[in-house]
Amino acid sequence: MSDKKNKKNIPLHIVTPVLLTAVCAGIIAAAAVKPADKLKTYANIAFMGSLKLDPYDPSSDKTNGLVIKDSDIELDYSGKTSETGEPERPAFGELYAVVSTDALGINVPVYWGTTPELLEHGACQSSSSSVFGLKGNSVVSAHVDTFFADLSSVKEGDTVTVYTNYGKFTYKVKELIEFGSDNRKYITPTEDDRLTLYTCKRELLGASDRRIGAICELTKKAFYTEKEAD
Amino acid sequence: MKSAGSYISSFIASVLLIFTLIGSAGCIVSDSFLTQKRLTELTEEKEVSGLVYKELDKFFSEQYAVTGIPANIYMDALDDEYLQEIINEKIRFGFMRLGNSDYISPEFSNEKLDTSITDFYKEYAQSINYEIKNENDPYYAKLKSAKENAHKVILQYCDVYKFSSLDEHGVLRKVSPIYSSLTTMKIMCIGASAILALVLVVCNFKRTKDTLYWIGASALSAGVLGGVPCIYLINTDYFSAFTIKQSQIYTAYTSAMRTFTSSFLTACCILAASAVVLFILYGIFSALSRKSENKTADVNTEHT
Numbered sequence: 001m002s003d004k005k006n007k008k009n010i011p012l013h014i015v016t017p018v019l020l021t022a023v024c025a026g027i028i029a030a031a032a033v034k035p036a037d038k039l040k041t042y043a044n045i046a047f048m049g050s051l052k053l054d055p056y057d058p059s060s061d062k063t064n065g066l067v068i069k070d071s072d073i074e075l076d077y078s079g080k081t082s083e084t085g086e087p088e089r090p091a092f093g094e095l096y097a098v099v100s101t102d103a104l105g106i107n108v109p110v111y112w113g114t115t116p117e118l119l120e121h122g123a124c125q126s127s128s129s130s131v132f133g134l135k136g137n138s139v140v141s142a143h144v145d146t147f148f149a150d151l152s153s154v155k156e157g158d159t160v161t162v163y164t165n166y167g168k169f170t171y172k173v174k175e176l177i178e179f180g181s182d183n184r185k186y187i188t189p190t191e192d193d194r195l196t197l198y199t200c201k202r203e204l205l206g207a208s209d210r211r212i213g214a215i216c217e218l219t220k221k222a223f224y225t226e227k228e229a230d
Numbered sequence: 231m232k233s234a235g236s237y238i239s240s241f242i243a244s245v246l247l248i249f250t251l252i253g254s255a256g257c258i259v260s261d262s263f264l265t266q267k268r269l270t271e272l273t274e275e276k277e278v279s280g281l282v283y284k285e286l287d288k289f290f291s292e293q294y295a296v297t298g299i300p301a302n303i304y305m306d307a308l309d310d311e312y313l314q315e316i317i318n319e320k321i322r323f324g325f326m327r328l329g330n331s332d333y334i335s336p337e338f339s340n341e342k343l344d345t346s347i348t349d350f351y352k353e354y355a356q357s358i359n360y361e362i363k364n365e366n367d368p369y370y371a372k373l374k375s376a377k378e379n380a381h382k383v384i385l386q387y388c389d390v391y392k393f394s395s396l397d398e399h400g401v402l403r404k405v406s407p408i409y410s411s412l413t414t415m416k417i418m419c420i421g422a423s424a425i426l427a428l429v430l431v432v433c434n435f436k437r438t439k440d441t442l443y444w445i446g447a448s449a450l451s452a453g454v455l456g457g458v459p460c461i462y463l464i465n466t467d468y469f470s471a472f473t474i475k476q477s478q479i480y481t482a483y484t485s486a487m488r489t490f491t492s493s494f495l496t497a498c499c500i501l502a503a504s505a506v507v508l509f510i511l512y513g514i515f516s517a518l519s520r521k522s523e524n525k526t527a528d529v530n531t532e533h534t
Contacts, residue, residue: 013443017447017450017451019241020248020447021451021455023245024249024451105400106399106400107398107400108399
């Protein structure tokens with residue numbers, strides 16, 4: 001009687017660990033999607049474009065002759081400021097600002113000009129848009145798998161801070177936007193002072209022809225008036 | 231496995247136990263591996279400073295066309311020991327920042343390098359009959375900029391784990407709370423595993439030997455779930471597929487990842503091995519209890 005019962009239990013004894021493994025594998029797979037995505041974003045930021053280059057082939061450094069200038073941006077300026085001032089026009093390919101907001105969670109370097117090479121290094125500001133501190137629309141874009149991975153988490157009312165070496169500019173998110181890649185409505189010059197941030201809409205597979213972003217209105221201008229900012 | 235009730239409750243407790251066991255293994259390995267000492271040792275083992283030297287030589291040789299300064303002006307003033315010292319400092323900086331400190335790396339001076347660049351500039355000025363007029367002469371500004379640039383490039387190349395880049399973008403600040411609580415998480419995971427083992431004892435209080443089976447099944451599943459991805463990563467040599475531009479960063483990162491994966495695989499193998507031991511013990515106890523049950527049955531038959 002006891003032997004029969006034990007024989008009956010053998011398949012259950014074998015199936016149970018398999019079932020346990022399958023259930024846990026399913027839970028891990030479902031739970032790991034977001035952290036894995038975050039890890040990929042951080043790895044992309046750390047290595048920038050260099051992950052895609054061959055370490056033993058000098059010709060694979062595909063900057064196409066572009067001179068990328070990485071300036072140090074002052075983030076802790078504590079000197080006097082003024083509401084008026086003169087912005088410094090950056091050179092094409094120059095890192096001239098840093099965008100920071102709680103939703104992004106990281107300090108995003110902003111390069112002047114938009115090229116695929118610059119997009120590997122940070123966010124890019126369209127050279128046909130306004131330099132920070134000048135009246136008009138400052139349009140900044142970045143890849144969704146690197147620097148603007150969390151742009152979709154930005155909410156209306158969030159504060160966005162832009163640091164440059166000549167001033168600090170504070171914006172408030174006014175409107176969240178979504179538009180087609182061929183729609184230029186949001187990236188054309190405007191009469192008001194605004195910052196437009198945008199990136200590709202995340203798709204499960206392949207590139208997206210939709211863009212998402214945020215329109216931010218300028219709330220505070222603080223031009224640095226002391227030399228310490230340089 | 232007497233009843234459906236005890237089976238289901240044991241199953242649920244085992245699922246939780248699997249996660250706490252994987253968590254314990256992960257935290258123990260991370261806590262012992264992600265240390266300044268271990269990463270420093272790894273760069274020494276892999277002779278990363280030699281790779282930094284080669285990469286710098288390549289960079290300064292390529293720069294010759296732009297600056298007109300031959301690579302040997304820089305390279306003769308550098309050696310593996312000096313570069314290793316900067317690599318160690320960069321790792322120290324990274325871990326201090328991960329520990330939420332405002333630590334700033336000390337400035338590295340290299341008199342030999344400064345003298346070498348100064349001598350080159352002097353010789354060059356003489357060769358073209360350039361006359362240095364006063365202290366504000368552009369000659370000094372150029373010389374200063376050449377020295378600063380050389381130091382900046384050397385520091386960049388020695389940051390083999392890219393800690394400065396991660397810090398600049400605020401990534402270290404974001405990861406810091408997780409890193410700082412690794413020891414607490416380790417203790418919590420081990421504690422939770424012990425509590426879940428007790429829960430399994432309670433679920434199987436009528437047949438306590440079944441607890442051995444459930445803990446064994448959990449340990450086996452945890453070992454398989456943690457170990458299979460590691461075996462895949464090692465067998466396919468996954469990390470070698472990374473194409474990172476600078477060979478010193480490539481070597482530092484890939485060797486760190488390989489070592490971490492191997493350590494985690496070892497922890498998973500220990501879990502799987504302990505599962506086998508628990509299954510054997512369960513088999514022995516089951517056989518013994520069957521024998522005693524049979525004996526009792528025989529005695530009862532004799533009496534009737």
